[in-house]
Amino acid sequence: MGFKTDIEIAQSCEMKNIRDIAAAAGVPERYLETYGNYKAKVDYNLLNDDPTPDGKLILVTAISPTPAGEGKTTTSVGLADGLRKIGKNAILALREPSLGPVFGIKGGAAGGGYAQVVPMEDINLHFTGDFHAIGAANNLLAAMLDNHIQQGNALGIDTKKIVWKRCVDMNDRQLRNVVDGLGGKMQGVPREDGFDITVASEVMAVFCMSSSISDLKRRLSDIIVAYTYDDKPVTAGDLKAAGAMTALLKDALKPNLVQTLEGTPAFIHGGPFANIAHGCNSIMATRMALKLGDYCVTEAGFGADLGAEKFLDIKCRKAGLVPSAVVVVATVRALKNHGGAPLAELNNENLEALEKGLPNLLRHVGNVTEVYGLPCVVAINRFPADTEAELELIRTKCRELGVNVALSEVWGKGGEGGKELAEEIVRLCENGAAGSFRYAYEDALSIEEKLNAIVTKVYHGKNVVLTPNAKMQAQQLAELGFASMPICMAKTQYSFSDDPTLLGAPEGFTVTVRNLKVSAGAGFIVALTGDIMTMPGLPKVPAAEKIDVDENGRIVGLF
Numbered sequence: 001m002g003f004k005t006d007i008e009i010a011q012s013c014e015m016k017n018i019r020d021i022a023a024a025a026g027v028p029e030r031y032l033e034t035y036g037n038y039k040a041k042v043d044y045n046l047l048n049d050d051p052t053p054d055g056k057l058i059l060v061t062a063i064s065p066t067p068a069g070e071g072k073t074t075t076s077v078g079l080a081d082g083l084r085k086i087g088k089n090a091i092l093a094l095r096e097p098s099l100g101p102v103f104g105i106k107g108g109a110a111g112g113g114y115a116q117v118v119p120m121e122d123i124n125l126h127f128t129g130d131f132h133a134i135g136a137a138n139n140l141l142a143a144m145l146d147n148h149i150q151q152g153n154a155l156g157i158d159t160k161k162i163v164w165k166r167c168v169d170m171n172d173r174q175l176r177n178v179v180d181g182l183g184g185k186m187q188g189v190p191r192e193d194g195f196d197i198t199v200a201s202e203v204m205a206v207f208c209m210s211s212s213i214s215d216l217k218r219r220l221s222d223i224i225v226a227y228t229y230d231d232k233p234v235t236a237g238d239l240k241a242a243g244a245m246t247a248l249l250k251d252a253l254k255p256n257l258v259q260t261l262e263g264t265p266a267f268i269h270g271g272p273f274a275n276i277a278h279g280c281n282s283i284m285a286t287r288m289a290l291k292l293g294d295y296c297v298t299e300a301g302f303g304a305d306l307g308a309e310k311f312l313d314i315k316c317r318k319a320g321l322v323p324s325a326v327v328v329v330a331t332v333r334a335l336k337n338h339g340g341a342p343l344a345e346l347n348n349e350n351l352e353a354l355e356k357g358l359p360n361l362l363r364h365v366g367n368v369t370e371v372y373g374l375p376c377v378v379a380i381n382r383f384p385a386d387t388e389a390e391l392e393l394i395r396t397k398c399r400e401l402g403v404n405v406a407l408s409e410v411w412g413k414g415g416e417g418g419k420e421l422a423e424e425i426v427r428l429c430e431n432g433a434a435g436s437f438r439y440a441y442e443d444a445l446s447i448e449e450k451l452n453a454i455v456t457k458v459y460h461g462k463n464v465v466l467t468p469n470a471k472m473q474a475q476q477l478a479e480l481g482f483a484s485m486p487i488c489m490a491k492t493q494y495s496f497s498d499d500p501t502l503l504g505a506p507e508g509f510t511v512t513v514r515n516l517k518v519s520a521g522a523g524f525i526v527a528l529t530g531d532i533m534t535m536p537g538l539p540k541v542p543a544a545e546k547i548d549v550d551e552n553g554r555i556v557g558l559f
Helices: 006-012 018-025 072-085 099-103 120-124 130-150 202-209 213-222 242-249 283-292 304-319 332-338 351-371 388-399 410-431 447-458 468-479
Strands: 032-034 040-042 056-062 090-094 115-118 157-162 166-168 178-180 191-193 195-197 224-228 233-235 256-260 265-268 295-299 325-330 376-381 404-408 463-466 487-490 510-519 524-529
Touching (some): 006 115, 006 120, 018 032, 018 040, 018 265, 056 072, 056 410, 072 090, 072 115, 072 256, 072 325, 072 376, 072 404, 072 410, 115 120, 115 256, 115 410, 130 157, 130 166, 130 202, 130 224, 130 242, 157 191, 202 213, 202 242, 202 304, 202 510, 265 283, 283 295, 283 304, 304 325, 304 487, 325 332, 325 351, 325 410, 332 351, 332 388, 376 388, 388 404, 404 410, 447 463, 447 468, 447 487, 447 510, 468 510
Parallel strands (some): 056 295, 166 195, 487 524
Antiparallel strands (some): 040 256, 178 191, 224 233, 256 265
């Protein structure tokens, strides 16, 4: 038998009817809204029965990503299956994939091998339409903003101080900067404009941070879209747009229920990018998984310096969540790449490169245990070429930090390959060490002090540097009363620094913040560093070129 691709494995799986999955998860029939046989939405009113989270919250994060890959989603899926294998009631809570990376370079976000969520084609392509609803709500607000200006501009909006962009869920660099409203007086007011990818829209962040339909409406109303000629903020509430936006999002707000290849219930809902947004699935999906399961396994995007930092400092702070344990995923191959080994030689044993790359893993682990005070386990996503000497070196170095290492073989073995990791998670949870959880900074600090705390404590850099423009913005945001909000760093995922070429665990660097923007509805301040853009582009050879549909409607080439 030849090698099977992820999509071939997923398509050969015999899925259970989603009603059976809902029953296994403990979802009463009256809350279930099915989308065909294999996916459903669960009414958020289920949370009103008992809003207190019952289960243990397990966060899966990773080392700084490399082209060699880490397998964070695969490990999350396999861990949930592994917990079920050892008799624990585990439920997954994951992000929805964006069409941008699906058709671009990164691929989808449904796991891999024998640790996947299904139906993987649906999950990666449109799913239940949530992202389209989010894009429609975003663009309705943009249309109402420009219409208000066209119809007399009663609010006195300065068209050079509009901060709201349109969005589309596609990598399309052509739309980053556009001029619109052309064609004469009746066609709108000509102005410079631009598009974000949907997963970078503040509507996506609001969607994921909302705890109820009324909270969603309030947060949408607070979104700042522009400033007046005398620098007063103009909100979606001022434009009377929040009600209609909520109407577009009311069904999307219900978490989506699917299953793993092994029938573990999985909520997949919301999907902001972690390098340009906060990188976590919706609070409602997490709460639902916590309510229904004894263990909720969730993930945060990219390395722990991005995804986990935002999960802990933003999501947990705003939602009152406390993780019971954290998994940091690594591969021997990726660590050797961090240590300078070229991609073509990663299958060869190289203890010297591994030792040079290990500080990246150890820094992430140290942040989890020392900065945030949480119990941690390192999951090595095992590859066939990994040698015992390499694995033992990782074990030894992690033990020095008081952290155990568990081998994860879920890609090839599914839940069976996740049992060792699952048992270590249960051990950490039963030790009850999560009581020392703390944030990297407190609300009362100034914007610049919070930025410095992230750079020095989490990235281990020297300090933050604000450009003159960013300094002015920080002062304006403080004057408007936003200084108490947490910070959402938009930064390269490839390095602790803002320079993607600084691999491993660099020190002594500064991080330059060039722009600060308040996401008043989401409840955080976005700090843009480096050359991070909110609209990615497609690579020279997009993944879309390989995707096709056969005569039976069967999708091929999707990973």
